[in-house]
Each structure stands twice: as structure tokens, then as C-alpha cells.
Amino acid sequence: MSNAVSILNGASSNGAVKITEAGLRGMITLRGDLSSTALKDAVKSVVGLTPPSERKVKSGKGGGVAWMSSDELLLLVDYDKADATVAKLSKALAGEHHMVVNVSDARAVFLIEGQGAREVLAKGAPVDLSPEAFGAGDLRRSRIGQLAAAFWMTEDESFELVCFRSVGAFMFDWLSNAAREGSLPEFL
């Protein structure tokens, strides 16, 4: 897969907040009964984590797992492990009603790093991003301006954001504009 390229090939911009296109990530949509033991075990067997609760994300050495809806998870793994992970999950869940599909190529991933990252997102997402309401491990499926997006906070006040690949360039421009020097409201 040496010829696989992400939407902006790792582009970044440095305003008040740093925006980076994170390159290719392995992403797997898993739909099923999130309360079933089989599903929990299957998830644990591939990323070493159990499914998180509503609007939460977990991450560890083996990857991450994000809550997407009441019957959908997003598993985060290395890009080149995605197909093998899909196969492993399919095998583990054989006989269970489920859907597992590699969506790595359908997405663009961005990192929003630095003091003020909350405010960059709050310019486009109708979400309470204050420290009281949104902390590490919190996730929202929402929008950024006119674009659908999911984002979550990591340990160091930074965010990861995923959107569709076709609008990746637009998302990068939007985030870079929102992160311009001198434009943060300094409210959050």
C-alpha cells in the first residue's frame, strides 16, 4: 500500500493553534448490539479496550474505540492493519448480527493542537466546549461550519477530528482560517 495517500499528505498550518492533516489512519465502522458480550469481547480482542459509553472515546496502545451511536462504534487502528482487523472482527462475530467495514479511505483526519484548540472548534460546532463540559475522552458527532464531523479530545487539550475525505481540503482551510493568529475569543 505504498501508493496510498491521504487527502493532504500531512499538510499543516501554524496559526494561534496548529492544524495538521494526520495522514492515513485505520478506521473501522462496527455496528451491532453494543451491550452483547460477543461484541465487547471482539472489540477488546482487536484494540485491547472495551466499548466506551455514550459520546466517549477510549484509546490505548492497541488503538482506540469511539462511540458513534447507540449501535455503532468506530475502531481506530494503524492504517495497514485495518483489513486484518476487519477480518478478525468478522470471524469473532460470526453468527452475530453485525456489520464491520473498513472506512479508513473514506475519511480525513485532523489534529488541532495547542491552547485555544477548544475555541477553534467552537467557531463552527454548536457544542459546549468549555473545560467544565468537555474533557479528555469526550466525543461529539456534530458539524464544523457546514461540514459533518466527529471530534474528540485527547489528554493534552488537543483534539482529533474526522470528516469525509472529499471535503478534507475544505476542512483544512476552514480550520486554518478559524485558527488564525489574533482571532481567538479567549472565552473558553
Next chain:
Amino acid sequence: MSTRLASGGSVIDRETTVSFTFNGKQFMAHAGDTLASALLANGQTLVGRSFKYHRPRGIMASGAEEPNALVNMGQGDRFEPNQRTTTTEVFEGLTATSQNHWPSLEFDIGAINNKVPRLLPAGFYYKTFMKPQWAWKHLFEPIIRQSAGLGSAPKEADADRYEYFYAYVNVLIVGGGMAGLAAAREAGASGAKVLLMEQTANLGGRLSVDSASIDGKPSDDWIAETITELEAMENVTIRTRMMGSGVFDHGYAMGYERITDHAPDDIAPRHRLWRIRAKRIVTATGALERPLSFAGNDIPGVMLASAVRDYASLFGVSAGDRTVVVTNNDDAYRTAITMKNAGLEVPVILDARPEANRPLPTEARALGIRVETGKGIAKVKGYKSVTGVEICSQAGEGTPLETIPCDVVAMSGGWSPVVHLWSHCGGKLNWDEANAMFSPDPTRPPLGADGNGFVLTAGTASGDLATAPALQNAIAAGRQAAIEAGFTPTESAAALVESPPEEPMLPVWSMPQGAPYKLRSKSWLDFQNDVKVSDVRLAAQEGYESVEHTKRYTTIGMATDQGKLSNINGLAVLADSLNAPIPNVGTTTFRPPYTPISLGSIAGEARGPLFKPTRKSPIDTWQDANNAVWEPVADWRRPYTYRRDGETTAQAVTREINNTRTGASILDASTLGKILVKGPDAAKFLDLIYTNMMSSLKVGKCRYGLMCTENGFLFDDGVVARLSEDEFLCHTTSGGSDNVHGWMEEWLQTEWWDFKVYTTNVTEQFAQIAVVGPNARKVLEKLGGMDVSSEALPFMGFTDGILAGIQSRPFRISFSGELSYEIAVPAAQGQAFWDKILEAGEEFGIMPYGTEALHVMRAEKGFIMIGDETDGTVIPQDLKLGWAVSKKKEDFIGKRAQERNFLEREDRKQLVGLLTENPQDVLPDGAHAVEGGKNRYGQENMIGHVTSTYFSPTLNHSIAMALIKGGSKRMGEVLTFPVSDNKTIKATVVDPVFYDKEGARQNV
């Protein structure tokens, strides 16, 4: 003449001087000045012309309510009309020009309207519609269009940036005066997250001017201490230069922050529109002073009494040397006292009330100011500036008793609480008889989702005009808001306020009481739109009873100030004319925004490249570099064609078609929707979603399918591939993927929730590249890695494997009628795969083709296109697609609807092919066929229209598809299409499949 005083001016910095220009003339101001105070400081009292009569206009107010002093601000890409001088802070290099006059502010031709006001009475605009009929088009419309509008429209794109910000707080406080500060302190002390916004640059509100003693301290100290306290609270944020512009459902409020209006060189965005969710909103918006209606009350120099003392005490500016105060209340005496104490003349205070003996009038008299009770102004003298007043008895008809020279008239008709934000979302008002004003009814607030009120009012905005009760009210409001937001206020001692007791005001709606027409027709209500007492009376006489109708008929309150000064006076005059009580007439509706906000702030960042997202395929960069002529396809951009040097667009399309029909071409079909459907009930589900049978599809095979709405109308189509017994991949149109996915989920979640089916939209996971043409197989064979023979991969089959070293899924499907493979590869490898095909295909003359070649080739084959042959009223049977509508299935979405007799009628518009008589004549898209005779509107009888039309290079003939009434039975008929006044195209009805009817070319 107005000028800068030697002392005073609490918000200006006399050490810092800035220069600005007005109408090209350079002036000096101090930091902290508004443009209005700076103009007055420079003696510029004439600042504009009124809308209708082009009357001279001066500065009347000192804040957001200003109706007159609007200017064109800035130049070039920073030009903006109708900017309020009273809310514009001066900065170095500011340029402003006055509006609505020609050739100059001093001499304005349009003022001729002033001489013939009877030609422009109330409702003149509507009256011009009546008769004679020719007059509107030839006389009134051109004149009105020419003279409409105040400022000029900007000619250049805005140079500034704007943005949105979403904020969430427990308590939002609008207004940073005494009430806002007190409420914020109470709410803040409870631990609630508080955001206080103040529209001006300074906190303190009226208390900064009309001081009192609070808790034994001067009010300036109280303000400073309260601000210090608030700044120490981490849970409280104060934002100045931010207006609470609107209140909407469920605690949603809009804040309009003017970040760099006063500092245009700052790198920050110019305006930020805050969208705030608050558990409780406290409006501490104060009150606005009302003008009095006397003849000549619009002449420059006639000002609100409060504004006259604001300019003196906040900015150290005198509005004039000799100020006559005219009032119906005690408060305006403060202006007389302020001016007198500043060493200026106050020749007389005219008080419409029979007597005035409380502390403020007493203090005025003690200063030696003449006070005349029971008196008013008959008429103001002057035109471009006030030269004096004729005084009269308020009770009479305006007989002048005495003329008093002056250059300023400070008027006060009482105060009205600012109830706008309270009312935006449904808060109700009570009529307060004693103060002659509408004030919020706390028992009828705007209601939130839980049925409880979510807006509280504080201070004078509640209707408590005196300082002491206003402060108590504000403290209570802050505490109550905190409690309702789930917090516990701390103990708080009630504040002790000392301010002089005041006499009740006397409602005065006309001055003098019995003013005759001559005076009424010079008594302004709406200063910006030129509506006078006589206009409202005329409207009442002509039968207007509703205040909303009267507003639109007379245009009162419809100017950019939205009637902040005119509404109450206007409806009081209307009530008086109708002989009805004021509360029965009621108010007009208060709507956001409170004052106009910039269009830029509404657009936010969505302009230029960020105006609207464009979806781009994985091959987009290559296409852009290879002369793609772009066309929008839903939210995508797709190459219409790839133009080579020296080619026209049409020539490029022809080349691409010929190459595809004779050799091999490639198409980027990545935009096609792809939805994965999986589960034990997937087949059953798709049998319901599609009109045809999908459960009988064999694994490894593809089938073309149609989707209809519940009403039976075709809305999407595409090829379905069965991946395994319980898994299908459904292709949709490029524009339909999100809708179809949403449609499937809706049925699964709301109707068939017991089905075991999951769906995922995998549209963007794959780049899908079609290799098309007689040599397509040879190209794929050269790529290598997979058996692509007709035996291994027959028509309407698909397989998974490796092509050119990349994981691929070729589908043997064809939208061109040629041998065709549509190959899905992971999107991230789409470009690499595209490159490899071009390389392998080089010896076969491979080239990319765009959407127009695709369209022509599909039309040659008679394939329909959703959106061309369908328009939301077309059923599959209309398009000769009845074969794809199952007769065996018990049910599918649209089945019942298609059994309605209207949809079964034989004379519905049906798809036909058309061959024009002249092969070179291409029918215009949408051309109508006529069959002779006229309908009842005198139009030709139409029988249908062209849905797709092209010149086919393959057939060397123009071809078209059309929906024609009873079309299936018209085979061979010649139809007439009048396409312009002097041209008619005739075309023969034929089968819509023009090329390779047997389908031999694709099935090889």
C-alpha cells in the same frame, strides 16, 4: 454652537488626540469620543438629510436609538452605509460622509419635497398604485426608485473577516449598566457561569451620568468596585462592544461583538456573531427617552434631554450655548442643572405639567433657572439649526406667548423601558398608566422547553425608572436567575440608594394639546422616515385601526432605527385619533436584531473559498492539472470534459465520445453513491426499498434497480451488487447517496425497526474508475493480476481481486453501452490506480472522458438520468421502465401509490425518443411540444417537453428524449417544437434507444 468644554468628559482621554474627516473636512477628536460627540465637539450639528423630505438632520440621541445621524463610513472595500455616529467610536483616520442629499449636505435639491409635503402624504407609495394605471410604470416607479434608500450601496467586496462563536452559559446578562452589573454580581457570587455583554465600550450605563449615592458611596465608586469584584470572579466574563441582538427559543441568544470597528488595523476579525445557549437570560437593557411632538422638533439642535447631558458629562461636549429644556417629567431638570453647572445658559425650562416642586425643579430654580409650568413649545424656529422657540400654553392651540432665542432644545417626553429582547420570543407587556409606558409583565415571560420562563428583566428594563427600586429589582433578578439556573445565591445585603424623589410625569402626546394641522404637520414622530403627527392622523382617518397596518401604511418605525423613538409616540397618536385606550391599540412586534447587524457577521467565515464546501474525488488534483472543465454535480465538482489545446469544449466532448466508442477511455465515477446493506433481513429490506426484486439476485451478480417514494414517484436508481447471502452494495446517483442512506435508515429506524439490517455509507471509501470501450478488456489484461475474460467476469457480474497490484473490485456494468468495467479501489490508492490505467492504456489511445460524453452516450442508449427524465412527478412506467417494477412482490415503497388511477392513466406523459427533421438541429433543453389550438389563457396547447437533448457524434444526428402526453402511442408522429418567435423544430417520435438496441456491444 456646539463645542468642546474646558472640563468634563469621563470617557474621553484628553491627552490623546485623533484626527478624522467628515465630508472631506479634517477634524480632531479625543480617544473615547464617538463620532457623534466628535462632530459636536467640532461644531458640526448638521449631519444628514431625512429620507422623504430631505430635511436637515442633526444628532438627536447619544446611543443606539439615534434616528438621524447616520453616515457612510469608510472607503473602497471598507465602505459601509447607514452607520450610526452615536455608536461609532472615533479612531485615527476615520472617514465619514453624510447621506441622502445632492449635490451637497448644505444645499440639497431633494429638499424641494419639503415645500410640497402634501404630495407625499401617509401611504403615498400605495396611493401611487391606484390610478391612472400608466402612472406607476412611467412616473412614480422611476422617481421612487431613484430616491429610495438612505446611504449608498458598497461597490467593492468587503475587506474584513467575520466569524461565529458558540457559547454556553448559565446566566446571560444583557447590558452593563447599574442593573446588569448588580445582577451579574449576584449571579456570579452563586457560582453560576455568567456572561455579561455591554453594547458600548464603557460599563456603568446611565448611572455614569445620573449619579446617586449607593451604600453611602458615590455611584462612580460603586461602579468601579462592582467591576473589580466581577473581574475577580473566574466564572464571570464581561464583554464590551457586544450587543445582545436577539433572543430566540429555549434560551438561545445572539450576541453581536464589534471587535475591530474602533481599531480597524487589528488582525482580529471585524465582527463576531455569538450564538449563546443560556439557562437564563437577564435583560438589563435600561430605558430610552421619548421625544415630544411639537412643531419643528426635527430641526438640528433639538435633542433628547438625556443626550444633551450625556455629551456634556461623558464627552465634555456642549450641544450648544443656550439650551431650552422642554419636559413632562422631573428627570429632564437634570439636563438643565448639568448645563447650568457647566457654565452654559439655560434660558427656560418649559414643563407641560401644571406644577413641579420636587427636589430637582427646586434645585433648578435655586440655580436661577426660569421654570415655566403648564407651558410648551408652539414652534421651533430655524431650518438648518435651531435659532429659538415660541412658547405657548400646553393646554391651548399654540398661540405664541413669547419667543426665546436658543441653539439647543432638550426635550423629554418620559422614558420607555427597552423591552425588545424580552419581547423577541414572546414576553408580554403591561401598560403602566403612571409612567405612560409599556413594561414587561413578569408573570408572562417567554417560555422555555420546560414551560418555565427563561428571560428575566432587571432594573429600569423592568419598568422601575427610579434608581433605588431599579437596583433592588436588578439584585433580585440576578439572584432569581441563579436559582433558576440551579445555583444558590449567597447572602446579600439590600443596597441603600439615595436619589431625589421625583414627581409623576404627565403623558404629553401632542404639544400643545390642541395643535392645529399647521403645527401637527411639522411635528415629527419618525425622524428618519419623515412621519409626522398629521400622517398618523390621516391614516386613522382613512380607516387604519391596527397599529401593524398603520406602521406599514405610514412607514412609522420602519427605518433603520426600527422606531426606537417613534413607536410609543406614534401609537399614542393613533390611539388618540381612534379615541381608544393605548393598551388596546398595542405595540408593533419587536423583532431581532435590536439594532442592525452587519451582513458580514451573518455570513461569518462562509465567503470566498469557504462559501460552500465542494466535494472532490480522489482524482481531483490530477483532473485539475489536466484541463478539466468543471461542472457542479450535486455537491461534487466533476470534469465536464478534458479540453486539449486548440479544442472547443464541444470538440473535446466529441473526441471523448468517438474514442470511447472505438477504442478505450476512462471515467472517474468515484462520486457514485455506495451504500452497504447487511443482515439476515437485508434481501427482504431491499425488496421493499427497490421496485424490482433484489432477493433473487445471485451472489456475485449485479442488477439495475429503481427506488420510488411512497407516492410512487421515481427518485433514485443504480446498480445493486450482491456481495454475499446477507450483504449487498447499493449504488446510487452521485447526488443521491446521502439522501438514499438517510432514506434507508429512516425506514429501518421508524417502520421496520424489527428488521435485522445495518447500513453504512461507503461512498467515499472507494475511488471508482470506469474503463470503457471495445479495448477495455485489453487494458485490464495489461494491468494484470486477475482474469477479466467474459467467462470469468461476464456482463452484470463482479469479482474481487488484484489489478495492477491494487485490491480491486471490477463490476461489469455499462452506462455507455460499450464493454465496460467499473473498478472500485481504496480511495487512497485511486490516483495510483488511475495512473496505472493510463500507462497501460497508452498503446490503445486511452483518454479520460467527462460527464458530458457520459451523458451523450447514455442518451444514445436511451438510459434515463435521474433529474433529467425525472422531476419528482414521474413514475418508472412513464419511462418505459415498467419491466423493473415487480408484479410478483407483495409490497414495495410506492406500489400502492402506483395503483392509483391517475398514475395508471394511459395519456400520462411518457418517455419517447426524438429525431429532428434536420439532423443538425439540436432541440433546446426543456423545449415544449405543441399540438395546435389554444388553452383558456390564450397559450398554445402543450403536450410535453424535451428532457435530454444532444448532438450524437456516433449517429451523426441530433437526438433527444422527451416526456410527451400519451407518448407510447405516438410512435412515428411528427411533433412541433416552437423554440423561438421565428423558429420551429419538427421531430419524429422514435424509440428512445438510438444505438445498439440489442445491447450487443456491452455484452462481450
